[in-house]
Amino acid sequence: MNSRFLVALPLAAVLAFPALAQTSSTSSTDTNTPAATQTQSTDTATGKQPLQPPSREGFWGRVNPFARKNYVKRQTDPIRDRVNELDDLTAANSKSIKDTDARAQAGIKLASDKANEADQHAIDAGNKATVAQQSAQQATTRIQTVETVVGNIDQYKASNQTEIRFRPGQTVLSKSAKDALDEMGNTVKGQHGYIIEVQGFASGKGQVAIENSQKMAESVVRYLVLNHEIPVYRIYLVGMGNAPVTGTDADAKTKRISGGRVEISLLKNDLEQLASSGSAPATTMDQQQQPK
Numbered sequence: 251m252n253s254r255f256l257v258a259l260p261l262a263a264v265l266a267f268p269a270l271a272q273t274s275s276t277s278s279t280d281t282n283t284p285a286a287t288q289t290q291s292t293d294t295a296t297g298k299q300p301l302q303p304p305s306r307e308g309f310w311g312r313v314n315p316f317a318r319k320n321y322v323k324r325q326t327d328p329i330r331d332r333v334n335e336l337d338d339l340t341a342a343n344s345k346s347i348k349d350t351d352a353r354a355q356a357g358i359k360l361a362s363d364k365a366n367e368a369d370q371h372a373i374d375a376g377n378k379a380t381v382a383q384q385s386a387q388q389a390t391t392r393i394q395t396v397e398t399v400v401g402n403i404d405q406y407k408a409s410n411q412t413e414i415r416f417r418p419g420q421t422v423l424s425k426s427a428k429d430a431l432d433e434m435g436n437t438v439k440g441q442h443g444y445i446i447e448v449q450g451f452a453s454g455k456g457q458v459a460i461e462n463s464q465k466m467a468e469s470v471v472r473y474l475v476l477n478h479e480i481p482v483y484r485i486y487l488v489g490m491g492n493a494p495v496t497g498t499d500a501d502a503k504t505k506r507i508s509g510g511r512v513e514i515s516l517l518k519n520d521l522e523q524l525a526s527s528g529s530a531p532a533t534t535m536d537q538q539q540q541p542k
Contacts (some may be wrong), residue, residue: 406517410437414470416510418453423473431470434476434516446480447515448487455492463465464489467511480492 265506412434413426438444450467452459467487474480 254437295493304537307480398407406519408515409444409518410434410516414466414514416466416512418509419511421462421469423469427470428473431473431514432477434514435474435480438480438516439478441518444516444518445482446474446485447513447517449515450487450489450510451491451512452489452494452510453492457491460489460491462489462493462510464511466510470512470514 264300362513412430414423414430434446448467448470450463450465452466452472454462464487467489471482471485471487474485475482
């Protein structure tokens with residue numbers, strides 16, 4: 251019995267010595283670590299102190315089977331904490347990058363939309379400038395036309411001439427005379443800037459010839475006013491009596507007529523041309539101003 255006790259006592263001492271050495275080494279390491287840590291730089295991503303190298307525990311601390319679990323836990327816990335912090339920091343950085351990229355894309359899209367809108371405004375302004383230029387050109391053309399017409403307002407040109415024959419002493423219109431007057435009346439319907447000149451000629455002498463020519467001319471005027479609603483102020487009547495009639499040919503001689511006749515001349519100025527030219531620019535401008 252005593253011999254067994256004597257053998258177990260040295261064995262327990264041998265096994266307890268490494269554990270005691272490891273405990274004392276750990277205590278000394280824990281005591282020295284803060285001082286050493288205070289001298290390290292804190293310039294890290296997480297703002298914490300960098301990990302310290304593992305402490306030297308000696309041969310017995312490394313081979314002691316009873317101390318390995320706690321030792322590994324002490325060595326891996328700081329690393330695990332730092333890894334978790336780095337994961338969190340990486341996730342935060344990724345989120346920040348995504349947010350920054352999203353804002354950048356939104357800014358680029360907004361700038362692109364503004365640029366497209368500015369381009370559209372520029373195109374619209376160019377179109378309006380073109381329309382304004384065309385309107386100005388049309389207005390200039392119309393002003394020139396008006397100036398020309400006003401300058402020639404009292405200058406009438408013969409457009410159509412008709413001659414009606416009467417038998418001696420007769421003032422009633424025949425069927426052929428009415429047809430000729432109908433043709434002329436239809437020609438001037440709805441027109442502007444014209445006058446009708448009616449000249450009556452009669453055979454005979456003196457005042458009697460003048461009165462007969464006046465009556466024949468009045469019958470023509472009466473028919474035009476009543477049947478074709480031509481305003482009286484557009485008709486100029488004169489009884490020429492037995493005044494000589496000059497031929498149209500240069501070599502024709504002046505001669506007197508026999509019987510009675512009435513000459514109807516349709517005279518026009520440029521007012522009709524002004525009315526027709528004025529409607530075209532207005533129509534063009536209306537078409538340009540219609541929404542597309």
